[in-house]
Amino acid sequence: MSSSIKTVGVAGAGGTMGAGIAIVAARAGFATIAYDVEAAALKRARRQTEGFLRKSVERGKLTSDELDRIVNNFVQSTDLTDLGSCDLVIEAVFEDLATKQKLFRTLHEVCPEKTILASNTSTLSITEIASGCGREDRVVGMHFCLPAQLMKLIELSPGLNTSEETFETARAWCEAAGQTPVRTQDRPGFILNALLVPFNNDVIRAIETGVASPADIDKAVKVGLGYKMGPCELLDLIGLDTQLRLCEAFFPITLDPRAAAPPLLRRMVAAGHLGRKAGRGFFRYEGNTMFGG
């Protein structure tokens, strides 16, 4: 699959998602510029990236030559103007509308006319992020899944002003990068979170109203539907605080009662039962061991 894009920038590449997106781009042979305002975050991301790539070699997924090529494709920068040489810039910065709008306005000044700006937002409107940036027709939603370097899916969404040419160029790049893009409208949560966030809330409400225990709900989903992981284990993995943040992003926009944070979720977050990272959520954790599942 060919792409007219040769150089890719990732803004917010010091974060977990941004670092993963940079790996996707560099691994596929694109010159990749990983930008972040924090040098320390970039340093940490570089360590994690090299660790991931070394493991890929150990597992036979990459050759040493390919690893060298990827590393040579990859530069880091804390200077935003370095993104001026990019054909595509993907932002994965903090999920805040004003922050993303400001970044895109600046990128419009820095980048040549042809450059496509993509947002990895999971909750915000692509049309709103693009609004006022100066190149609304060359902005597209490009939502990767975590961890981006392992997950093939990309939700690709045009804003109201995105040109079809921009969308098709972005689609071709996703495919050239070895990803699987799916087209969605620019709506809150696109497909994945629009289905998952309310479903997770329904699970929490079922626990709260005594329908079944977390362990039995997870078992029902795994045995009955063949899912690899139950919803309670998944919630513990992504973090109950993250689920609460998603609810608070979606509910005011959609007014969908299923997207409203259940009272039990708020209580668990207040109690510090945030999931795996806190050692306790719906289940208890010690190291990599889960108890009560």
Added chain:
Amino acid sequence: MRYRIVQEGESRSFPNGDPLLDGASADGEAVLYLGASHVPDISKKAILVELGTECLGAHTGEGYGDEGSNVLGFARYRNGDDPPSNLIELVVQPNSDPAAIETARALFEKTGLEVVVSADQAGRILDRLLRPVYNAALRFLDEGLASAEAIDTTCRLGLGYPDGPIERVMRGGLAHHHDISKALFEAYGTAVFAPARRAVVAKQRAALRADLGGRRSEPAVEPGG
């Protein structure tokens, strides 16, 4: 463990030829009622009533929130006409006999099934959680959020599901989905359970086909219809 089966018609949980049917005795510590009205019998460790969309309380009656006995409900989860899964949803009431629950669990697990315990709520665990997802996915399709393939691909690749919601609900049958959703909507009264337009259409079409059956050639059958 010895158990007796009282059956009327074919069971959705245990279709003809199922090992559980073959393992039944003339009498035993437990009695399974498949499609048949149960007879209370406190001499048994457990009386197990196969449920459809109704609650166990419809069979036992309910009091002031303190109901419960050796009579339990159950259903083996099944997506429409797909073969039954290995999952048994065991339905209990607030004061169900713990010994009856353990007897039921042992009976089902002995035949290789896996048991989860659910309160006596409409839809039990899975239908209560899944039907709103299917309704939402069908609505997204109508609204043009994405194609059916995109919705299913997103769930398979993004969430690791073995199948997507559209393919699953279509495979199970939209008319089947309509019937379960309608029962849940009547029980809970919340819009999330109201059958999606496509399910309503499938149900209407099934009724029309039945009506027109003898009067004209068989109409084309749509997927999931």
